[in-house]
Amino acid sequence: MIELVNVSKTFSDGHKALKNINIKIDNGEFVFLVGPSGAGKSTLIKLLLKEIDPDQGNIIINGKDVTKLKRREIPYLRRNIGVVFQDFRLLQEKTVYENVAFAMEVVEASPKEIRRQVPIILSLVGLSKKSNLYPSQLSGGEQQRVSLARAIVNGPSILIADEPTGNLDPDTAWEVMKSLNEINHRGTTVLMATHAKDIVDAMRKRVIAIENGTIARDDKKGGYGI
Numbered sequence: 001m002i003e004l005v006n007v008s009k010t011f012s013d014g015h016k017a018l019k020n021i022n023i024k025i026d027n028g029e030f031v032f033l034v035g036p037s038g039a040g041k042s043t044l045i046k047l048l049l050k051e052i053d054p055d056q057g058n059i060i061i062n063g064k065d066v067t068k069l070k071r072r073e074i075p076y077l078r079r080n081i082g083v084v085f086q087d088f089r090l091l092q093e094k095t096v097y098e099n100v101a102f103a104m105e106v107v108e109a110s111p112k113e114i115r116r117q118v119p120i121i122l123s124l125v126g127l128s129k130k131s132n133l134y135p136s137q138l139s140g141g142e143q144q145r146v147s148l149a150r151a152i153v154n155g156p157s158i159l160i161a162d163e164p165t166g167n168l169d170p171d172t173a174w175e176v177m178k179s180l181n182e183i184n185h186r187g188t189t190v191l192m193a194t195h196a197k198d199i200v201d202a203m204r205k206r207v208i209a210i211e212n213g214t215i216a217r218d219d220k221k222g223g224y225g226i
């Protein structure tokens with residue numbers, strides 16, 4: 001579960017990026033985070049990952065108050081939250097398989113576990129046949145699905161996607177949404193920040209709209225606009 005209680009963030013230049021935010025997201029939910037550019041979406045994501053700290057309020061993830069985590073505990077928080085970005089961030093010199101396996105190697109999974117798990121996850125995102133190709137040999141949608149596979153291969157309970165379809169054409173964007181939906185159906189909580197109006201309107205998931213650092217709207221089966 002993700003819970004933000006009275007969270008505010010003011011940057012050092014005095015800009016109030018988030019003002020007294022309260023959000024509760026249950027396990028297994030799929031939530032779109034929408035709002036105009038500069039509204040505070042990325043700031044909220046950075047707070048969840050503890051890349052920055054709030055100047056007021058509490059952020060509770062799976063029962064732990066992340067604002068109180070010690071520096072050495074942060075890797076454990078991040079291990080429980082998979083993240084994908086607009087620009088994929090794949091390792092170009094590694095194949096699809098190796099990109100996903102690498103995420104397991106860094107958390108010291110055994111070679112046996114890696115050999116078992118990577119094909120399962122590549123199949124989940126529909127990339128079994130592409131496992132020996134390099135990122136440059138893939139379409140944008142395929143690259144983003146590798147990035148999704150890498151984000152979930154260690155079994156995080158939460159997946160954060162920051163504009164995951166921002167660089168994709170409508171068809172490939174939908175391939176990525178299909179994978180995200182499947183990941184969600186397997187039980188992972190998904191939080192996706194996006195400007196993709198068509199996708200938000202079509203999926204009818206929970207929509208939290210941020211405007212000017214405050215929550216303008218929180219609809220159970222919402223659309224992009226009002």
Ligand SMILES: Nc1ncnc2c1ncn2[C@@H]1O[C@H](COP(=O)(O)OP(=O)(O)OP(=O)(O)O)[C@@H](O)[C@H]1O
Pocket residue numbers: 011012013015016017035036037038039040041042043044
């Ligand atoms: N380190 C910083 N110092 C000062 N101001 C910042 C900092 N980071 C972000 N901001 C400001 O905080 C506000 C919220 O930014 P944020 O990146 O969270 O917006 P966003 O909703 O993610 O926008 P976008 O949709 O364009 O990604 C913006 O006005 C931004 O300029």
